[in-house]
Amino acid sequence: MTTSSPNRWLTPGDLNGFLGLVVDNLSIMAFLATALIGIFGFPADIVFLHMFPGTAFGVLLGNLAYTWMARRLARRTGRSDVTAMPLGLDAPTSIGMALLVLGPAFVNFKQAGMDDHAAGVATWQLGMASLLVMGLLKFVLSFFGAAVQRHVPRAGLLGSIAGIALVLMGFLPLVEILKVPVVGLAGLGIVLYALVAHGRLPWNLPGVLVAFVVGAVLYYVLGPLGLLGSGYHAPTGWQWRIAWPVPTLQGFEGLAYIVPYLPLILPFGLLMVVGGINVNESARAAGDDYPTRDILLVEALATLVAGFCGGVAQTTPYIGQPSYKAMGARTGYTLLTGIVIGLGGVLGYLSNLVELVPLSVLAPILVFVAIGITVQAFEATPVRYAAAVVFSFFPAISRMVTIKLSDPTYVPPDRFAQLYHAGGHGLSELAVITMLGNGFIITSMIWASFVVAMIDGKTLRASWILLLGAALTSFGLIHSADPSGGVYLPWRLEPALRDMVWQFTGAYVGLAVVLALLSWQGQRPASERAAH
Structure with a gap:
C-alpha cells in the first residue's frame, strides 16, 4: 500500500487512463452518430446540436463525482494509490438505443407522414424520455441492487448483455470493418494482438x-x-457547433x-x-472500497441529468477499474476525461472528430469490447450454467435478423406483411x-x-419462471405479435395476431405444467446432477 502524496492530481498513469477512457467514449458516440446518420438518414444537426451536448454533459458530471469520491477515499485512508471509478457511455445499451430504439422510431415517424426534421425532433424527445425512465429506474433500484442480484441469476444477466454484445456490438461493427477491409482489418488485428493476445x-x-x-x-x-x-469519403470542413446542454x-x-x-x-x-x-465489487477486490x-x-443521477439536458445514451461505471x-x-x-468529453459536446469538437474518423477505424474497438463482454x-458464470448462457443468445440473434429483414431496402413493407402472415404448417418463419x-x-x-x-x-x-x-x-x-414490437391488450388484437399470442403463451404454460409435474418426483442429489 502506498501512503505518500495522497493529494497528487496527475500521474503518468493518468495520461494512459485518460487516453483509453476518452477513446472508449468517443468510439461509442461515433457509432451512435454514424448509425443514426449513415444507416437511418437521421438529420445530423439534431444529433450534434441536441443529442451530443446533453449526452456528453452526463459523462462530465459522472466523472467529476467519481473523481471527488476517489479524492475523498484517498484523504480518509491516507493512500495515494486510490483509483477513481471510470465512468462513460455504456456501449451495449448505447448501440442498442441507436439500432433498436432511435433508428427504428425515426423510420416509423417518417412512415407516419412526418418530414425528416419533425421525425428527428420526435425521435430526440423519445431518446430523452428513455433516459429519464432508465435514470429513474436506476435511482430506485440503487437502493435494492442486492435484491435484484439475488433473484436474477448471473447467467441471465450476463447472457442477455452478451447476446447484445455478440450480435449487435460485435457482428454489425464487423460488417462495417469489412466494408473497408484494408483499413478495418488492420486495426482489428492490432487490437486483437495487443488486447487479446497481450x-x-x-x-x-x-x-x-x-x-x-x-x-x-x-x-x-x-x-x-x-x-x-x-469506402473513402473526403472529410468535411471543421465546424464550431456551439450548443449548451440546457x-x-x-x-x-x-x-x-x-410505450412500444x-x-x-x-x-x-x-x-x-x-x-x-459487479463493477464496484471488482474495484473493491482491487483495493478501492467505494459504497455501492x-x-x-x-x-443514476448522471443519466437523469443527461436526459433532462437532451442526452440519449446512458452513463455507467466501466468494468475496467x-x-x-x-x-x-x-x-x-x-x-480530464470528464472535462474533454463535456466541453467537446458543448464546443462541437466531438462532432468534428466523429466526422473525421470513419467507422471502419473505430469499429475494431467495439468488436474487442463485444468479445470481452461475451x-x-x-468466465464469471459457473461452468455448469454455460448451456443457459448459450441458450440466452438465440433471442438476440433473432433480433439482429429481424433488423435486417424489416429494412425496406431488403424487404419492401408490403412483402414483409405478406410473408409475416403467410399460412402453412404452423406460424410463418418470419413471424x-x-x-x-x-x-x-x-x-x-x-x-x-x-x-439455471x-x-x-x-x-x-x-415452472414459475415460465x-x-x-x-x-x-x-x-x-414475443410481441406486433411486428414493431409494441405492447398491447391481447383481446384488442386482430384475430390473426391474437392467435400468434395465444400460441406462444400456451407454449410457456404447457412447459410450465410439464415441469411442475416433473417436480413431484423430487430432485436428484446434487452430486448426481454434477456427475452429468
Whole structure:
C-alpha cells in the first residue's frame, strides 16, 4: 500500500487512463452518430446540436463525482494509490438505443407522414424520455441492487448483455470493418494482438491508440489515391457547433411515444444497476472500497441529468477499474476525461472528430469490447450454467435478423406483411423470427433463468419462471405479435395476431405444467446432477 502524496492530481498513469477512457467514449458516440446518420438518414444537426451536448454533459458530471469520491477515499485512508471509478457511455445499451430504439422510431415517424426534421425532433424527445425512465429506474433500484442480484441469476444477466454484445456490438461493427477491409482489418488485428493476445507493441504504446492511428493513416493515405474504392469519403470542413446542454422539458413530450419501446428500455436500466454492482465489487477486490449505493446513485443521477439536458445514451461505471489501476491511473484521468468529453459536446469538437474518423477505424474497438463482454459471460458464470448462457443468445440473434429483414431496402413493407402472415404448417418463419426477437433482452433473462433453475434441480422454480414468461408474452412485453414490437391488450388484437399470442403463451404454460409435474418426483442429489 502506498501512503505518500495522497493529494497528487496527475500521474503518468493518468495520461494512459485518460487516453483509453476518452477513446472508449468517443468510439461509442461515433457509432451512435454514424448509425443514426449513415444507416437511418437521421438529420445530423439534431444529433450534434441536441443529442451530443446533453449526452456528453452526463459523462462530465459522472466523472467529476467519481473523481471527488476517489479524492475523498484517498484523504480518509491516507493512500495515494486510490483509483477513481471510470465512468462513460455504456456501449451495449448505447448501440442498442441507436439500432433498436432511435433508428427504428425515426423510420416509423417518417412512415407516419412526418418530414425528416419533425421525425428527428420526435425521435430526440423519445431518446430523452428513455433516459429519464432508465435514470429513474436506476435511482430506485440503487437502493435494492442486492435484491435484484439475488433473484436474477448471473447467467441471465450476463447472457442477455452478451447476446447484445455478440450480435449487435460485435457482428454489425464487423460488417462495417469489412466494408473497408484494408483499413478495418488492420486495426482489428492490432487490437486483437495487443488486447487479446497481450502482445507487446513498440515503446509499450496502448493497443487502442496504435490501432486508431494505423487505421486513420491507412484511410487518409490510401483513400485519396483511390485504393479504397467507394469506402473513402473526403472529410468535411471543421465546424464550431456551439450548443449548451440546457435543461428542457421536451423529454416529457417523448413519453407519449415510449410505450412500444419499454421492453427494451427497462432491461437496459436494470442491466446497468447489476453491472454497477459487479463493477464496484471488482474495484473493491482491487483495493478501492467505494459504497455501492453511492456508485449506483451517481450513475443514476448522471443519466437523469443527461436526459433532462437532451442526452440519449446512458452513463455507467466501466468494468475496467482494476485495469486502470494496474496502468497507474489515479484520479486525474477521470477528471480530464470528464472535462474533454463535456466541453467537446458543448464546443462541437466531438462532432468534428466523429466526422473525421470513419467507422471502419473505430469499429475494431467495439468488436474487442463485444468479445470481452461475451467471454466474461462465461468466465464469471459457473461452468455448469454455460448451456443457459448459450441458450440466452438465440433471442438476440433473432433480433439482429429481424433488423435486417424489416429494412425496406431488403424487404419492401408490403412483402414483409405478406410473408409475416403467410399460412402453412404452423406460424410463418418470419413471424417466428420477429416474435422471438421482440423483447429479446427480457426473453434472454427468462430463458437463462429457467434453465439455471432446472440445472440446480429447482424444477418448480423453473415452472414459475415460465409462467412469468407466459404473462409477459400475453401483453407483448416479450414475443410481441406486433411486428414493431409494441405492447398491447391481447383481446384488442386482430384475430390473426391474437392467435400468434395465444400460441406462444400456451407454449410457456404447457412447459410450465410439464415441469411442475416433473417436480413431484423430487430432485436428484446434487452430486448426481454434477456427475452429468
